[in-house]
Structure formats: C-alpha cells, structure tokens
Amino acid sequence: MQLIRTQFLLFLLFFFYFIGFSSSTVADDEVSVLLSIKSGLVDPLNSLKGWRWPDKAAAPAAGNHPVHCNWTGVVCNSEGYVEKLDLSHMNLSGRVFDEIQRLKSLTSLNLCCNGFGSSLPKSVANLTTLQSLDVSQNFFIGSFPSGLGRAGGLVYLNASSNDFTGFVPDDIGNATLLETLDLRGSFFQGTIPRSFRNLQRLKFLGLSGNNLTGLIPPELGQLSSLETVILGYNEFEGGIPPEFGNLTSLKYLDLSVGNLGNEIPPELGRLKNLETVFLYKNDFEGRIPPDIGKMSSLQLLDLSDNMLSGEIPAEIAELKNLQLLNLMCNQLSGSVPSQLGSLPKLAVLELWNNSFSGPLPSDVGKNSPLQWLDISSNSFTGEIPSTLCDKGNLTKLILFNNAFSGPIPVGLSTCSSLVRVRMQNNLISGTIPVGFGRLGKLQRLELANNSLTGQIPDDISSSTSLSFIDLSRNNLHSSLPSTILSIPSLQTFIVSNNNLEGHIPAQFQDCPSLTVLDLSSNHFSGRIPASIASCEKLVNLNLRNNKFTGEIPKPIAMMPTLAILDLSNNSLSGGIPESFGISPALETLNVSYNRLEGPVPANGVLRTINPNDLVGNAGLCGGVLPPCSQNAEFTSRRRSLHTKHIIAGWVIGISSVLALGIAIFGTRSLYKRWYSSGSCFGESYQMGSGEWPWRLMAFQRLYFTSADILACVKESNVVGVGATGTVYKAEISRSNTVVAVKKLWRSEIDIETGNSNDLVGEVNLLGRLRHRNILGYTLKIDEKVDIYSYGVVLLELLTGKRPLDSEFGESVNVVEWIRRRIRDNKSLEEALDPNVGNCKHVQEEMLLVLRIALLCTAKLPKDRPSMRDVITMLGEAKPRRKSSSSSNNEGNAANKDEPIFSTSPVNGLL
C-alpha cells in the first residue's frame, strides 16, 4: 500500500514536471507516458534507471530522434513513436498503468518473465495496434482483459504461466490474424469459445493446465493452419472431435491428462504431418484404430494410461518414423505384431501392465536403436530375443512378471549401455552369463524368482557400478565370489532362497554403501564374521535359515545404522550380547530357533522384544521371557498388569480382527498427519530420537486424534507386550479417556509380496511437472518396487541430487542429507531442485511430495506406507493445479541419461 502511494506521488510529481516543461511534441508526450509507466513499476534491479527526463540542455538536441528511443527496452518507429516495448526478464512488479494505452503506435508489448502479481489493466485492450503481446510467466491475477479482438493485427498472444481466472474472452476470435495463442497454465474456466473457429491463421493453440470444461468444440477442426494443439490437464468432457481429422497441418497433438473418453477417432489417420500424439492418462476406450498406421510422419505415440483394449493393430508397423510407442497401462491383449521388430527408428517400447501374451518378435532391436524396453506385468512367453542390444543402445530392459523362458541371451552380458536389467518373476533358466560385472553402467541386476542354476559368476565382483543385486529364489549353487560384497557402489545384495553354501566372505573392510544384505534360506555355514560390523551403512542384515554356528559377534550390536537383524533358524550358540539393548539403531531382532542360552538382557529394544523372536532357544530366559529361575511368577505379573489396564478404561485395538476391520482409519490418519500442516511434520520428526510415525489402526471410537495417540507412544508408557506388538497406555485428557494402543511389529501389508498389479500407477505430480517440462521425468510405479528405493528416487528427483553428488559429503546419501537438514532446522525449500523454478505452487506441491518421500524412506519398513497409499497421497498432493508452457525445453536434454528412473521418454527424445 505504502509503495503504491509513493508511486502515485511520484507520478504526480512527474505529471506536474511535464506541465511545467510545457512540452509540445507528441514524442515528448510519449516520454511522459513511459515515465508514468515507470512510476507504476517496482524495479528491484533498476533496469529502467536510464528512463529519465533529459537535461534541459540536451533536450533540444533530440530533434527527430527523440531521446526516449534510446531507453532500455524501447524501440521507436521511423517517426519517433514507440513501436516496441520490451520489459521482459527484469524482475519487475507493481502495476501496469492505464497510461500505456496512449502509446498509439505500439505493435509489440513484452512483459514476460517478471513478477507482476496485479491484474492486467483493461486498457491493454485499447492497444489496437498491437501485433504481439507477451505477458507470460508472471503472476497476473483476475480476468484476462476482453477487447483485444479489436487489435486486428494481433499475431502473437502469450499469456501462459499466470494466475488468470475467469473465462477466455470470446472476442479473441475476432483477432483473425492470430497465429499463436498460448494461454497455458492459469486458472481459466468455462469452455473454449466457439468464436475461435475464425482463427484461420492459428498455428499454435495452447490451453493446457487450466480448468476448462465442456466439449472440445468440433469447430476447432476447421482451423486448417493449426500445427500445434495442446489442451491437456483440463476438465473437458466427451472425446476428440472427428473433425480434428481435417487439421491437415497438425504436427503436435497433446491432449494428455484429462477426462477425455470414447474411441480415438480413426479420422486422425488422415493427419500425414502429425509427428507427436500424446493422449495418455485419459479414459479412451475401444481399439487403437488401425488408421493410425497412415500417420506417416508419426514419431512419438503415447496412448498409455487409458482403457484401450484389443490388439495392437499390425498397421502400426507402417510407421517407419516411429521412435516411441507407449501403450502401457491399458487393457490391451493378444500378441505384439511381429513386424514391430522392423521399425527402423524405434527407441522406446513400453507395453507394461497390459494382458499381452505370446512371444516378442524375435528381431526386436535388430534394426533399431532400442533404448528402453519395458514390457513387464504381461503374460509374455517364449525366449527373450537375442537381438535387443544389437545396435548397442539398450539402457533399460524390464521384463519382470511375465512367463519368459529359456536362457538369458549372452548378448546382454556384453551390452555395455545397460543400466537396468530387471527380469524377476519369469521362468528363465540356464546360468547367469559371464560379463554383467564388466558392464560399466549397469546399476540394477534383478533376476529373482526364475529357474537359474549354476554359480554366481566371479566377474560380478569386479563391477564398479552395480548398486542393486537380487538373485533370490533361484537354484543357484556354490559359494559367493569372495569379494562380491566389496563392490564399491553396492547397496543391496539379496541372494535368499538359493542353494548357496560355504562361508560368508570376510571381506568387509570396504563395503562403503551396503545397506541391505540378505543371505537367508541358503546353506551358508561357519561363523558370522565379526568384521561384518564394519559395514557402517548396513540397515538390514538377514542371515535367517542357514547353518551358521558359533556366537553372535558382539560388534554387530554396535553397528550405527543396523535396524533389522534376523539370525533365526541357524545353529548359533552362546548368549545374546548385553549390548544389543543399547544398539544405536536396532529396532527388530529375531534370534529364534538357534541354540542360544542364558539371560535375555532387559534393556532397550530387548525390553519390548516380541517373545516370538526369541523362541526355539531352550536355554534363553529372563527379560521378556520367563525369569531364569521362577517361571510362574512372571505369568501372574503379566496377567495382573493386563487386568489393571482393562480397568483403566477402554481397551481398544488389541485384537487383530478389529485391526483388519478398521485399517482404513490408519491410512486416513496417516494422510492427515502429513497433510494437515507443516508443523505436524516437524513434530513427528522430533518424536523420540528422530523416530518415524507409524501406522495407526484398530480404533473403535474416535474421541481423539492420531496426534493425541502418537504423543503417548513412548517407552515410559509401555504397559505390556503381546504376541503381535507392544502395548502403550495413552491418556487422552481432553476426552478423559484412557486407551491401550498397540504398535504392531509388522505392518499388515507386506510390501514385498504385494501383488504388483495393485502397485501400478503414475505419479501425478511428476506427470504434471513433466508436462510443464520442469522436472522432465515420469516416474512410474511399474514394478514391485521396494518402497524405500522409491522414496529415494523421489527425493533424488525433488532435490535434483544424484546419489554420488559431492554435495552430500562422503558417505551421506540423499535420505540422510535431507534428514540432517531437518534436524538442523534448515529450510526444505532450499533443498528442492532449483531448476524446477521458484514458482510457489510448484514448490508447495514438491514439498508435499517430499514429505511422502520421507515417509517412504522411514528407517523401519513397517513405518513406510504401502504403494497404494503412496499413490493416493500423491494424487492428493496438488494444492493448486497449474501446469503449462514450453513444449520444447532444452534443459531436459540433460536428463536424458538419468539411469535410475524411468525418464519420460518424451523428454528423452525431444
């Protein structure tokens, strides 16, 4: 307010100054207009400092070249009138004064990329000489001024990325010379004006990322000059008008993310110039029209996330320019047309999550620079084609959840471009070919749940890039290669459920990254090497169901991040080291079915240990088990405690039956915790020693909130330990209620065994950001992905940090980096990737997702949400919708080689 008043005073000053000066020329009049415009602006960079009235001495010299023609951003015509005003990229804010309409010769006004948060004055519509108006990338509010249609010469109108509301002015349809109309990324509502049918010269129509409704007017089909149509991220109804088949100049059609339905009109096949078709994430149904094969220029076709059914029409193989074919997440079936393998430019083929069957064409990749092949979660059979990497471009090979049989093609183990190989859950047999260890970019090797035999090839130990190895549930024999756990980048190593034998290689001097080591259900023997404790990052160590002997090495108890330790079903002897109670991170310890003996320490985590995790050791006693001498006394103590508790008030949530019934509440409260307010987030972090909130369930009546409950869940409130969890007493003073709260030991939804079909979805936010070309990734939950890694990927996306970024400092990953920021009370906003832009809405949205990511990366698996929850939460993480702009952004090229994520194919290729 103060500012505006000052500006007004300034303006008055100028005004009187001019009167005093008694200028007579029209040019002088324009000087005063410019100065009054300046007086309305807040100019933090002082870009307009040269805009001042000249010294009296200099003024007469102006002659036929008026002095203001030399001012920053001002271009005059030959008569000395202001013709162009370019105030873009100056960080300007404030207001645009009505005086601007007095620039009678103005043909071009550019206010793009500033910080204007005011409304755009109606007087702008009086600039009927305008040919080009650019107010994009600001925060303009209110309605877009109507009347511009009178600017008969208007060719370019760009108002994208603003906060405009209200309707799109009808009269724009009167600006019949218009070639570019870009209104993406505001909050426009209502329908597309029918008057647009007059825009016969229109080449670019961008309305995406608004709140537009109604049908897409068939009249748009008459705009025969249209080359680019971007309408997605709106609330349109109906389908694509068949009249679009008349848009013969069309090159780019993007209707992605909307509510569009019906069948895809075969008329589109008439569009011979069409290069890009994005219709993903709508409700299109029926078959893919075979006419699509006639779009001879087509390069990118993305029909994913719809309800399309039937087979892929063989005609698609006629699209010789096709680089990308994305049909994932539909209801497509049948086999893949064999001619698809002969498409010479095909680089990305994603068919995952459909019902395809039969073999893949045996020559896929033979003739084309195939980069990504993701056909997971279908019913493919037959052998994996040996040609996939013939051109040496394959980076991502994802075949899991199918019924592929036969061997792993040898060619893959020499395919040096490979980054991810994910073939789990098939019927693949034979041995693991030698060579994967020498592929310098390979990060993930997942071959779990197949019928592989033989040994783990030695060369894998020499890898410098592998971070995730899962060979579990096969028939692998022999011992582990001796240095395999020293792969410098190795984070996860899972070989459970094989027939491996021998000792654990004692090479733990350097296991700099190892966080998960699962050797369970094999025939490993010998002692557990104490040196394993030098794996400083290890979080989960599972040696269950082997033949280990000897004592539990004491140093294990002091491992700094070890949270889960499962040593059950071995032949370990000796006692449980006292120090386990004070182990810095240990949360879950299972030593059942060994030959352990002696007293169970009664400190720390052992105080609340589930007795089931101790059973099968005849010699153990004390602690949570019956006392070493008098068993009877213990039982009665527990019973009295229990009774007392019931008397104390409501006993809720002990029965697991109830737990099932009301599990939904848990999920709901989980969202609430993370969405209600930012402070909730901070609070939960301070709980305990950086402890994470856990899932609440089994409440019968709700006199209280989840926050009330969580506040009471601390060690001093422990009242007992049952078979499935620890029970805490919670007094809710507000409602005078005392409840028992049970913290379950294991989450009832086992992420690892979840049905992958339930886990399919697309992360909406990232999809939207992709549309805005900001992040440039789509992350799909295509896979039985482990929720923790998923959270890590999200964090990496949001912060723009890569796992090996030097910024983290040695030995700190992105999760730890973020946690430290929170602990040190540093701003999370600053942790976000600056390349995403500093728009408030985007940041808001990113912060919400960041929180979800933090949930996913909770220390304990049982505290992490299920993938289904994550999908729902992500769906909700959109405080305001705003997506828009820039269909081609060079910046994304940099992300082209991002290996870990499913980079948006679109950006990879644009």
Ligand SMILES: *[C@@H]1O[C@H](CO)[C@@H](O)[C@H](O)[C@H]1NC(C)=O
């Ligand atoms: C423009 O202004 C600068 C000083 O700001 C002056 O040096 C230059 O001669 C001017 N040019 C014209 C064409 O008036």
Ligand SMILES: *[C@@H]1O[C@H](CO)[C@@H](O)[C@H](O)[C@H]1NC(C)=O
């Ligand atoms: C422009 O403004 C933004 C936010 O107000 C600020 O972050 C940025 O540094 C400014 N640009 C310059 C060049 O000062």
Ligand SMILES: *[C@@H]1O[C@H](CO)[C@@H](O)[C@H](O)[C@H]1NC(C)=O
């Ligand atoms: C636009 O120009 C007309 C005629 O010159 C004038 O009456 C009207 O007030 C102007 N509109 C605005 C918003 O200044």
Ligand SMILES: *[C@@H]1O[C@H](CO)[C@@H](O)[C@H](O)[C@H]1NC(C)=O
């Ligand atoms: C478009 O122009 C015509 C004729 O100049 C006029 O009658 C009509 O009202 C204008 N349409 C709008 C929506 O302003």
Ligand SMILES: *[C@@H]1O[C@H](CO)[C@@H](O)[C@H](O)[C@H]1NC(C)=O
């Ligand atoms: C979008 O429009 C719908 C229906 O017209 C309305 O319910 C919703 O609130 C609007 N959203 C925004 C962000 O304006």
Ligand SMILES: *[C@@H]1O[C@H](CO)[C@@H](O)[C@H](O)[C@H]1NC(C)=O
């Ligand atoms: C436009 O398309 C419609 C329906 O596809 C058709 O009936 C009509 O004749 C076409 N118009 C022109 C001018 O091609």
Ligand SMILES: *[C@@H]1O[C@H](CO)[C@@H](O)[C@H](O)[C@H]1NC(C)=O
């Ligand atoms: C495929 O790989 C070859 C050789 O590595 C390279 O020259 C070519 O550019 C790649 N093609 C694509 C589309 O990436």
Ligand SMILES: *[C@@H]1O[C@H](CO)[C@@H](O)[C@H](O)[C@H]1NC(C)=O
């Ligand atoms: C409109 O402006 C935005 C931002 O300034 C720009 O990225 C976009 O390319 C422009 N649209 C067109 C069609 O030129």
